[in-house]
Structures are given as C-alpha cells and as structure tokens.
Amino acid sequence: MTQTTVPPAVPSAAPEDVAAPVEQDGFDALVAPLRRELLAHCYRMTGSLQDAEDALQETWLRAWRALPDFEGRSSLRTWMYRIATRVCLSHLEGRARRPLPVGLGGPPADPAVEPRQDRSVPWLEPLPDRLLWSTPGADPADRAVDVDTVRLAFVAALQHLTAQQRAVLLLRDVLAWTAAEVAQALRLSVAAVNSTLQRAHARMATLDVPPAPADLTPHQQHLLRRYVAAFEAYDVPALVTLLAADVVWEMPPYPEWYQGPDAVGSLICRWCPATGPGSMRLLGTSSNGLPTFGLYMREADGRHHAFQLQQVTVGPDGVQRVTVWFAPELFGAFGLPDVVPPDEEGRH
Numbered sequence: 001m002t003q004t005t006v007p008p009a010v011p012s013a014a015p016e017d018v019a020a021p022v023e024q025d026g027f028d029a030l031v032a033p034l035r036r037e038l039l040a041h042c043y044r045m046t047g048s049l050q051d052a053e054d055a056l057q058e059t060w061l062r063a064w065r066a067l068p069d070f071e072g073r074s075s076l077r078t079w080m081y082r083i084a085t086r087v088c089l090s091h092l093e094g095r096a097r098r099p100l101p102v103g104l105g106g107p108p109a110d111p112a113v114e115p116r117q118d119r120s121v122p123w124l125e126p127l128p129d130r131l132l133w134s135t136p137g138a139d140p141a142d143r144a145v146d147v148d149t150v151r152l153a154f155v156a157a158l159q160h161l162t163a164q165q166r167a168v169l170l171l172r173d174v175l176a177w178t179a180a181e182v183a184q185a186l187r188l189s190v191a192a193v194n195s196t197l198q199r200a201h202a203r204m205a206t207l208d209v210p211p212a213p214a215d216l217t218p219h220q221q222h223l224l225r226r227y228v229a230a231f232e233a234y235d236v237p238a239l240v241t242l243l244a245a246d247v248v249w250e251m252p253p254y255p256e257w258y259q260g261p262d263a264v265g266s267l268i269c270r271w272c273p274a275t276g277p278g279s280m281r282l283l284g285t286s287s288n289g290l291p292t293f294g295l296y297m298r299e300a301d302g303r304h305h306a307f308q309l310q311q312v313t314v315g316p317d318g319v320q321r322v323t324v325w326f327a328p329e330l331f332g333a334f335g336l337p338d339v340v341p342p343d344e345e346g347r348h
Helices: 024-046 049-069 076-092 152-158 163-174 179-186 190-205 218-232 236-241 261-271 328-334
Strands: 243-251 254-259 280-287 290-298 304-315 318-325
Touching (some): 024 152, 163 190, 218 290, 218 318, 280 304
Antiparallel strands (some): 280 290
16 A cells, blocks of 8 residues: 655745734635635545535635634634634534545446446545636645645545544644644644544555656657547547556546556447547646546537546556546536537537
C-alpha cells in the first residue's frame, strides 16, 4: 500500500486574517475573499459539489446571524472555518460515505457483462476548477486553495474516515491549526483531538493513494490531444494504444470498474452508444486540478447533447486513470453547455 501524503497547509491572505469586530454592513465584502477556500473545505468534508455549496450557503447564513457575537478574539477566517466545519459535521450525520467504484473494494469487472447503474449510492463528485481559481494555470502562490488539497484521490481517501476524523485531519494537517484550536472548534478535549488525528493517520496509511500528478509535459499534452481525437473519431484501437498498461477506468453511477487497455477497449466497443466517427464531441475543462472533458453524444435530432464528464490522469506512459461521471446535470457547474454550440459542431 502507498501511504497517503497529506497536502501542505493552505496559506491565508491578509484580508482573511482580520481579528476585530465586524459591522454587518461590511460583512459580505470582508468574507467574500474566503468563499473559494471555504467551498473547497466543504467539498473535502462532503465529497459533493452540491452538498458543499449548500453547506457554504448555510455557513454564510449562520455567520451573518452570529455576527453581533463575533468579538474578534480569533481571526475572521478561523471563525468562518469553525462555522463551516460544524455545518458540514451536522450535514454528514447519518449519511453514507461517497465512494468511487474502485473504493467499493471489489475486483475489476468483466467488460463482456453489461454494466448496471446504481443511483442509490451517493457517489463522489468532481469539483470544477473554475469555482476555485479564476484563471487556469495561475501561480500557485496566488491561489487560496492548493491543488493537492482537492485532488480526487485525496478527497476519495478522506471518505474512508469518519466525519470527525475527517474534520480533525483537515483542520490540523491541511489548515495547520493547533490541537487547541481544533479542540475549541469541535468542542473536544485536546487529548481527544490528538487521538482522533492518530486514528485518521493510521487509516489513511492503509489506503493505496497515488501521488499528486505533476504538470503535464509537452509529450503528455500531445497524448491528451490524441486521446480526444480518438474519441471523436470513435477509433477504439487508437485509444487503446494511448492507455497505460495498468490504466483504471471507472464511471459512477456504475459500480463496476475496469483495468487494463484491452478491458477498457472492449468495454467501449460493446457498450458505448456511439455508432462511428462524429458520434461524439469533447469540450475541454478541468476539475480537481486535472484535465476534464465534457463528452457530447449525437442524438436523434442530429445534435450533440451532454452525456458524460471524463477526468483524465496522464502519466509518463499514457493515460493512467479515467473517472467518468454520467451526470449531465453537472455540466452547468463547469460552464459547459447542454448542447454543443453550432460553431463547435462545424469545427471538423
């Protein structure tokens, strides 16, 4: 097993460290710089974009109502994180964890068997980069959220912890709070915080979590372009040559997952509804710091409609992992249209 590497602490910017009474009239302007990093925190806790946005909205409401009682004894940033964490813990009470198919613990599936959806499982969701960083490729020093703290593999590993273990680990290891600060936020003793963190570390160490991928090299960027071209041409043999020998393919809400280029190629040949070149169009975006594509399938009206999202991890020897979400309802959060616009339809 590969021991999970806990991402570095998230740095705070000057406006977020205000420690003084705040007037309600200036509340929105003062807390606005915190919105992106608090959304990331709620996403790490819940594993869902919708749940994270709901938790953030509740955090804003609770903070607004409690503002008259804020006396500046801690920074505004710390106070907001404390509220957000408690909101997430309340939200998670009685809820099942959000896995990915690989995280269910079963063996790779047989691509000859038709996969079956299971929407009763609350699957882990992607987080659009556009909600965290205003400009793609921005200087990491200028980011309120470090890419490594929201990568899908790390968030998936967090789902194996209890909600309280998750909160303690994030506050201690990601946000670099002291044990005393965490104890105050979660209404625990310092001893309880330390023992909870120890258990969280022990559980994370048992999980096989790949290291954070490096920035794409020119060769990998070229490979990614060939990957898109292969899909749009519905050239499965070409696609298979781009996959690493140990590639993993998973696609919630289907609980099955597949390993190896031949298995992935067989899966696509057997069960993909595409009929030939031009059946599919891919539009690029990004999520969890990784290249992501909105895949559009041509339907009976001749237009290409939102079909699935693909998050692609490219290694030195090819595509290492593809996580596919059959969730057209997520396209809007990525700024992707429901139907490919006419200018995109005619670009080939």
